[in-house]
Amino acid sequence: YKQRKPQLPEEKCNLHPKRNVEILCKECNVPLCAKCIFMKEHTGHQLDDLEEKYAEKVAFCRSEISKIQEYYLSTSQGLKKEIKEDVMAIKNTMDDIRSSIRAEAESLKELVNRVTSDKLEQANIMEESLLKTLKSQEKTYEDYTEYLEKLLKEFHSYKSIDNIRVLFSDDFKNLKIQSIPETAQPVLPVFTAGHFDKDEVSKLLGSVNFPNTKLNNRRIKPMENASTQLKLTGKQMRRDAEKSDVKQTLSLSSSVTKVREYTVPGVEDVNHISLGKSGRLWGSDDKGNLVQTDLQGDQLQKIQTSGRDEGYHTVTQDGDLIYTDRKNKVINRIKQDNTIIEFIKTGDWEPLCIHSSQINGDILVGMEKGVKAKVTRYNKTRKEIQNIPSDNKGQEIYSYPHYITENINGDICTSDYNKEAVVVVNKSGQHRFSYTGHGSEFYPFGICNDLLGHIIVCNGYLGNCSLDIIDQDGRFLSLLLTQQQGINNPRGLCVDDENNLHVGQYNTNTMTVYKYLQ
Structure with a gap:
C-alpha cells in the first residue's frame, strides 16, 4: 500500500489561481496549469x-x-x-x-x-x-x-x-x-x-613493534548484497574473509601420501614427539628413555626419566625442552646448553602430560592425584594462573589426561584414556565437547593441531587402530590413516612447519611422515 503510485498534491497556479498545476515545462523546469502552456514564454517547449x-x-x-x-x-x-x-x-x-x-x-x-x-x-x-x-x-x-x-x-x-x-x-x-x-x-x-x-x-x-604488513581497509559489502550485509558485522565479514583466504591456500587432501621414514635411535618405540628448533626432534618411549636427534637421525643426547606412555615433554618458545617427573612431582627444564634445572613443583599432584603454548608461552599440565585429575596453567614466570578440575555443572572433566595440546583458537585439547575421549575446553576452562571416536572402541593417545584448527588424534585400540581428524568444533572429518594403510598402534604425533604429519608407533622406533594437506 505504501508503494502505490502517489497522488499529485493539489497546488494552484500562480498566474491562474482557479486552476491546479498539472504540467511540467521541461526546459524551464516549472510546474504549469493547462492555460499556461499557451503563453508566449513556453511556446515550443x-x-x-x-x-x-x-x-x-x-x-x-x-x-x-x-x-x-x-x-x-x-x-x-x-x-x-x-x-x-x-x-x-x-x-x-x-x-x-x-x-x-x-x-x-x-x-x-x-x-x-x-x-x-x-x-x-x-x-x-x-x-x-x-x-x-x-x-x-x-x-x-x-x-x-x-x-x-x-x-x-x-x-x-x-x-x-x-x-x-x-x-x-x-x-x-x-x-x-x-x-x-x-x-x-x-x-x-x-x-x-x-x-x-x-x-x-x-x-x-x-x-613491541607494528608488524610489517599492509593495512587492510575495513571490508564493506557491496550494496547489492545488502540483505546479507544486515546479517554480518564488519568484524565477522573480515574474519570470514581471512578464513576463506586460509582455506583457499590449504585444505584436507583427498588422499594421504607417505613422504619418508626415519629412525629415532635410543628408544624402543615412539610414544611422544616434540619438535624443536632447526628441525631437531625429541622422542620418548614407555621405558622413560628421552632422546634428542638431528635431521640426519644422529643421537645428540639421551636422558633417563620417569615418563611412560604419555605426552610428558614439550619444547618452549625459547627452544628449551621441559618434561614432567611423575616420581618427584616436578617439571624439569633442559636448557640449550644441556643443563637440567628444576622448573616447577606440582605439590601433591603427579604431572602426566605437558604442552608449551605457541600463542603466549603458557604451560599446560595434565595432572592426577589418586582418583582426581585436572589441567593446570602456568605462565612464563612459573606462576599458577588457572586450574580446570570440573565443568560449569560441577562434573569432573578429566579422569586420566595423558596427552595435551592447544588449538589455534586457544582451546585446550586433551586425550583422556579412562574417559575414552578427546576432551576439549575453551581457554576459560569451560567444557566445549568430548569426541569419543568414529567407531565402537576409542582409546586416544597422541594428539596435535594444525594451522587450520584441525584436531588429529591417535586411536590406539588394538584391532581397530586409526588416525582420526575432527574440526575445532568436534565434527568428525575423516580417518586419515587406518590399519589397512599400515598404521599399527599409533602413539606419538606432531605436525611440522611444512604441514607434514609425523607419526610414531608402539613396538618400533621408526617414524613415518605423511602429507595430508593440499
Whole structure:
C-alpha cells in the first residue's frame, strides 16, 4: 500500500489561481496549469505530465530512504561497532603485551640471579682453594718451627755436656740446620667488571613493534548484497574473509601420501614427539628413555626419566625442552646448553602430560592425584594462573589426561584414556565437547593441531587402530590413516612447519611422515 503510485498534491497556479498545476515545462523546469502552456514564454517547449514526474521523484526519495535505512545506516553502525571491538582488542592485546614484558623481565631477573649465584659459587670455590694452599703453607712452617725448637734443645744439651768427647762424635757432626722451606705467594683473583648498558639489556628482551604488513581497509559489502550485509558485522565479514583466504591456500587432501621414514635411535618405540628448533626432534618411549636427534637421525643426547606412555615433554618458545617427573612431582627444564634445572613443583599432584603454548608461552599440565585429575596453567614466570578440575555443572572433566595440546583458537585439547575421549575446553576452562571416536572402541593417545584448527588424534585400540581428524568444533572429518594403510598402534604425533604429519608407533622406533594437506 505504501508503494502505490502517489497522488499529485493539489497546488494552484500562480498566474491562474482557479486552476491546479498539472504540467511540467521541461526546459524551464516549472510546474504549469493547462492555460499556461499557451503563453508566449513556453511556446515550443517540451512538456511532461507533472503527476508522472512527481511519482518518479517520490519513488527516488523512497529508494534513497530505503538505501540509507537498510544499508548505509546499518553498515556504518556495524563499522562503528567494529571500531569499539577493535578498541577492546587493542586494550586486551596491550594488556597481554605488558604481561609478556613483565614475564620476560622476571625471566631475565631469574637468569641474572642464577648467573650471579653461579659466579658467587665460583668465587667461593676459588677462595676455598686459595685458603687450602695457604693452610698447607702454614702447616709447613709450623713443622719447621717445631723442628728448630727441637734442634735448639739438642744444641743446648751438647753445650752443657761434661764429656768433651761427645762433641767430636758422629752424632754431633750430623747436626745441621736445614734451610727454611720455600713457599709461593698466591696470586689473588681479580674481578673484571662486565660491560653493559641500557641498549644491550634492551636487546636481551623482546620489543613491541607494528608488524610489517599492509593495512587492510575495513571490508564493506557491496550494496547489492545488502540483505546479507544486515546479517554480518564488519568484524565477522573480515574474519570470514581471512578464513576463506586460509582455506583457499590449504585444505584436507583427498588422499594421504607417505613422504619418508626415519629412525629415532635410543628408544624402543615412539610414544611422544616434540619438535624443536632447526628441525631437531625429541622422542620418548614407555621405558622413560628421552632422546634428542638431528635431521640426519644422529643421537645428540639421551636422558633417563620417569615418563611412560604419555605426552610428558614439550619444547618452549625459547627452544628449551621441559618434561614432567611423575616420581618427584616436578617439571624439569633442559636448557640449550644441556643443563637440567628444576622448573616447577606440582605439590601433591603427579604431572602426566605437558604442552608449551605457541600463542603466549603458557604451560599446560595434565595432572592426577589418586582418583582426581585436572589441567593446570602456568605462565612464563612459573606462576599458577588457572586450574580446570570440573565443568560449569560441577562434573569432573578429566579422569586420566595423558596427552595435551592447544588449538589455534586457544582451546585446550586433551586425550583422556579412562574417559575414552578427546576432551576439549575453551581457554576459560569451560567444557566445549568430548569426541569419543568414529567407531565402537576409542582409546586416544597422541594428539596435535594444525594451522587450520584441525584436531588429529591417535586411536590406539588394538584391532581397530586409526588416525582420526575432527574440526575445532568436534565434527568428525575423516580417518586419515587406518590399519589397512599400515598404521599399527599409533602413539606419538606432531605436525611440522611444512604441514607434514609425523607419526610414531608402539613396538618400533621408526617414524613415518605423511602429507595430508593440499
